[in-house]
Structure formats: structure tokens, C-alpha cells
Amino acid sequence: MESANANPSIKDEDTYQSLREDGASKEKAARIANALANDRQNPGKKGGKQPPHEYWSKDELYERAQELGIDGRSDMDKSELIKALRNH
Template identity: 70%
Template sequence: MAKDHGKSVKRDDVYEALREDGASKEKAARIANAQASDDQEPSVKGGKAPPYEEWTKDDLYARAQELDVDGRSDMSKDQLIEALRDR
């Protein structure tokens, strides 16, 4: 039986499985809550955005700023890509 993670996590079983696979608490909660919503389909591929490798460093930095990635100002393009994918 999955542990109750409170009102902020809608699918405790999914959350725990993602955490065991190494996902951050924030990422696991986002996915678990999306799977619990009838309006979202997290298993379906999203929009048509190009892969991060095709973004400019300035665009990557702006996205990292939107997501409040710590240390973004000192990161290279590859580090920004890695940080964004870890979010």
C-alpha cells in the first residue's frame, strides 16, 4: 500500500514509483497529479517544440529562468539542457 503524501499528491502509488526511479519530488508530484486528472494525458507526447539541442543558449537560459533553475547564469548550453531535463 502506498504511503499517503497528503492533498498535494493525487496518485501516491505513481509518486512513489517515480521517486524510486530517481525523479525529484517536484517532478514525481507533477506526473502523479497529471495522471490523476481527466483533463491531462501525460503518456501522450506533447507539442511540436524542437529538442533542446536546437535551442539557442539564450532561449535555454530564458526557460531555465522561468523554471527558477538555480545556478543558471554560470551554466554552459549543455548544462542548461541537463538542468532543464532534470526538472
């Protein structure tokens, strides 16, 4: 486990480490940990309103991958797009 000073951009090291242990990417874990540490954000009150990716069309998945800048999205099939989005 890294010390709290190892990455000063992480505002809540315990949450970050817990998310990483649960399989979240470094970027995703950092975003969530920092949002939870920010009094002006309420990440737990957002989200959860979209249906699971399996219900999205391939075009919808592609558009979301494009918004997030996922490389290689044009060569991905629907299941690969879902995996890329979940791992982002």
C-alpha cells in the same frame, strides 16, 4: 516506499513512486502523478512537440530556465542548462 498517507498532496502514489524510481525529481514526479489523477488534465496528450534540448540555442535554454526559476542559470554553459532543465 512511503505510505499513501505520508504525503496527502500526492494524488497517485503509485505513479509518483514509479517516477521517482525512474529518476524523476520529487517536484516533477508529483506534478505528473497529480496531473494523471486529475480528470481535467491529459498530460499524455501534451508535450513531445519541442525538439530535444540539444537543438535549442543557449539563449532559448536560458529563457526556459528563467521561466522555471532555476538558480545559477546565468553561470551555466549550454550542457549545464540542459542538465538543469532535465532535472527540474
